[in-house]
Amino acid sequence: MPGAANIVAMKKIVQQLRFEAGINRVKVSQAAADLQQFCMQNAQQDPLLTGMSSSNNPFRPQKVCSFL
């Protein structure tokens, strides 16, 4: 049955599309506002964004030790 596999595949695609068409969506303005809020809330804790002081960064350039 050469056509059978095509029909089965097609049915699966249609079922998947029906499923996807039925999901709940929010407005982009709402979604964008939430994304922005998340960024703002966490901005201060983002070392690559705001930089961090050398003293507590483990990747700081090595200081040379000298004998006293």
Add this chain to the structure above:
Amino acid sequence: MSQDPLEGCRISAGKKSAVSLGKALHPPNLLVVVEGTCGACVAASPVSAPEGSCSYNVAHHHLCVCVRVCMAWQGLQKGETLASLKQESENLRRKLEEERGKLTDVELHQVAEKVETVAALSIKTRRVLKGHGNKVLSMDWCKDKRRLVSSSQDGKVIVWDAFTLNKEHGITLPCTWVMACAYAPSGCAVACGGLDNKCSVVPLSLDRNENVTAKKKSVAMHTNYVSGCSFTNSDMQLLTSSGDGTCALWDVESGQLLQSFHGHTADVLSLDLAPSETGNTFVSGGCDMKANVWDMRSGQNIQSFDNHQSDINCVKYYPSGDAFASASDDATCRFYDLRADREVAVYQKDSIIFGASSVDFSLSGRLLFAGYNDYTINVWDVLKGTRVSVLFGHENRVSRVRVSPDGTALCSASWDNTLRVSRT
């Protein structure tokens, strides 16, 4: 709609074998498609059994097949033809576009106009990890924020201490092109895989003298190369993506396939798990230019995005779990919001013509680091859609970029055989 009771189950067959399905699974109109590769030759050929029968002959030893019981096929519904189904699928696609369009009342960058621009970044390379003999294809950070694992085309997997540049472990795989590697959440093991079509888990020993390669254990078996792997919340489960077009969830201890994810129509190149607070989903991207979001428990494809115009090389969730980004050979990176179910930003420039291979977000999600085939890393302002900075240094394609778990550093792996750790 019937379930697929045997989807993804594996049967090893001897010379002649019959698939014996219980009577409950064997209604008269069941279409069984048997596909798999012979252990002796690697030609995969689907064999369909005639309606009503479920037995097949296998002529080779060690034939490992994946029996997929397709949905109970009642035959065509009245009036249904292949043409009418095609028409329906086109109508549904149009409807999907309409639904998504209705909710597009504003663009992300418009909402972000009032936000302060990102201050100039001064991210510099602080460490160069040398030691691989060939292209570094992948890397992953350990949760301890200092160790990382990297894998290379030369078949070697190295575990490094990024602070001291010490190489802590070296694992040799019997294949070249180890495209995927991942650190276990506990930090006690790593997973790696590639052209061997497998993903193996290697427990790491504190004893320097112990040969870790010997303890390597094959967990995942695909019928084509393994392109990506990731542990789930524990060391016990492993998620893999493969060139065979599927993703799969495995139990590490037994090697059993727990769930398989079908839907991509070409090689799957990347996957990423949703941050743990947001539940059991993951996103995958592949050569069919689609990014799919999956439910890990049911195997269902929940959402699908097809905005890219070429292979998707990498997908990564936004830290909140409500969105994800993708990097593609079409020289763009894109940002999708899952609740709005659409693409909300495209990161592109006329001057960027080379494919993007990898993306990762900074801790707050404001910055998107993207590695490209033109040897650079572009840093994008996620909200405004503009480029903030370009990082130079690598002498060949950047294959992977990953921000450390505490957000203090960015590690980039490259075809120039090195990894670089950068920070402000």
